[in-house]
Amino acid sequence: MESDKKENSSSKRARETPFEARNIFAAGFNALGQLDPSHKGDIRSLQRIDQALPQAENGDFGVFFAGWGSAVFKSSHLLICRGAWTYSQDIVNEITGAGPRISFGDHNGMIGCLDDDGGLYVLPESSTTGKNIKPLIFESVPDCPRLGLIALAGNDQVAITFQQAPKSNLCHIAEFGNIKKFLEWYRDPSREGNYPSQHHMIPGRPKQLLANAATFTLLMEDGNCFTWGDSRHQTLGRPINGEHSIPADKPGILDALAGLNIVQVATGGWMNAALSQDGAAYLWGSGSPGSEHILDCLREVGTGEIALVNVCEDSAEPLDILDIAVGNGHAAVIAESGRVFVSGDNSNGQLGVGSIDDFISNWQEVERIGGAKSIVCGPKATFVIM
Template identity: 45%
Template sequence: MTTEHSNGVAPHADADADTNDRLKLFAAGLNAHDQLDSSNDGRDVRAFTSIIIPDGGQASEGVRDVLFAGWSTTVLISRTGKLRSLGHQTVGDSEKQRLDSHSRPVSAFGDHNGLLGFLDLDGGLACCGTTEAAAEGGAAAFTTLTTEASPSLSHIALAGNERITVTFKQAPNGRLCHVVAFSDIDGFMAWYSDHSAKGNYPERHHMLPGRPKQLLANAATFLLLLEGGEVYSWGDPRHQSLGRTTHGGDATPAEEPGVVEALGGLRISKIASGGWMSAALSEDGALYLWGGSPPGAEKFLSRLREAGAGEVTLVELPGDGNEPPDVIDVAVGDAHVVAVTADHRLFVVGDNKNGQLGLDSAQAFFEDWTEVEALQDVQRVVCGPKASFAFVGAGHGNSAPNPNRPAT
């Protein structure tokens, strides 16, 4: 099975639901499977356009969050707590897919075909199952696989090379993070169904001091943020994707979680990852990037090209004064980055072949950070591999409506 990275697209666990219900979702980028806009006949969406959840051909529900954004499918959580999808995969067009407070997703994973599953707030696992309805083009059902004997998990991440990693839920006073890794989904599922069987043991088991806050994967690496602000990386070290050295001295080998030492002394509040690139956002509003372009890419950010192994790049966005603005959110695609400043402006950089920067431009690559002036009051952002999503204050999205879209 060919997979894509799961770049941390999952509901913001600390996001206020009432606040989210007042926001509007806009998106731009790859739309070959109508995963952004079903009225655009598979054409890429090159300017940020409002996203709606279709129901019988009409726009009937607002969007609370983006659960999963992939190559072919976008899965959303509606304001009424249902799973809805756009694109190749159809999920959640029945009342059974309504999410109560206990089944609320906190960590999702998927591949090029769509969403494969998610962990809920209580540490349970729900996976997509094949149903007669799905086989006939209907909705795929998500089934809870958790039993009393199942391990309780807090985070899950699937990399583009099919490797999968999970962390365990901890007691309120727990201070040891258990990380277990598998070579593929089949190995993980065998372990989850019977974790005591000798043949089902995880390929690797790591123990780190702290409590997990985020676990992400990109093309071939994993990134873990602990509540104390420490960032660990491991996996394939090519393209400087680990943000740290892996040879010489006391360096941690690539296949083991090692601290991104260049971020030492900083209290990181959020991480983002996609392709071969990662980002970290500090509590004081500083943004850091590391990694490289996907194999075969002709261009990439000049500052990242200049960075050496074990180095991260401090990003300075254009500002109105002498000081660059603070950053409050960031998301990373395969080869593009989007960031939100403290004054709620949206800046983008990188690959734009599919219009994923939302600038309504045919230019294929933007080397410098550029403001998306068509959107105002941006609150937070999400990226798919070749798409960008922005939540904005109601009434502040200025992009022109699609003339082919049904009236809301």
């Protein structure tokens, strides 16, 4: 009896222990109220935007999708969309209980997501959104392929990987010309004509698959990075001509990052980034193609080359980087002690530093921001999770 009392008391204390709430700060383009629904003006200094969002007691709270005209926030299984589309929806696989894991979309907003079990949810083209509407439809049936990762590029190209068996060491990648062709294949893979436009195989197991304007970046669990797609603006980060070069439309390894134990990649616009286990960050591509604006760290980078990101205080040693994100022409990092540094396009205030300058070429610290845990960039916005 006494042990039961102790157990009940312990359980009660555990339930009463407050969870660590997370706060979301944001800056940038807000014409559709996707950051702050209370007004439609740009936000040029980072401000807290999560006051009306429900917190998940398991700490699973943050930005799930950041688009041009909408943002989707995730609180455990609950997705809340602000901006051009507005809805709130619980995503729970009725069979497995799996929740949302990976989002994909275009400039209009999030088109769909994968759950933890590889199930696919898609927004119907004819969907009308609003309060209490559930726009995402569960597409998966027992015969559907089980997807591992998915990415949608700005040119409508889709790339996917498949779930691998625990001991499988071969990654299969399928590509489709657009989201419609992907869905036709997914719903009926055996139907004549429903074929991927390309199929690739890479040794290993995939960790991240991302897309920007017109290229894909794949990070493997062993730390190797592969890129393929449109080779303009140095966005592949590797040579495509030469005796041993891989063509642009095939996944080619980034030799410049080989052996650096890359643990994270980020991408946006025509720019890509990678973060190594020892806290070094790398950038390649072009922040603002066709304009005179160039990030200082990319100014001397040649074709097929990758730049090391140095975020320093005065003449001190470069700070270790903990997280990195890339938007359409701007980039943001979290450095030691959770400090946030930003660089690039600031035409909508997306750097969050309060400046009226349209572009900041060097890394500038966002003042009064410390203890940041993660960072996300949309095309014209920056989100900091505290």
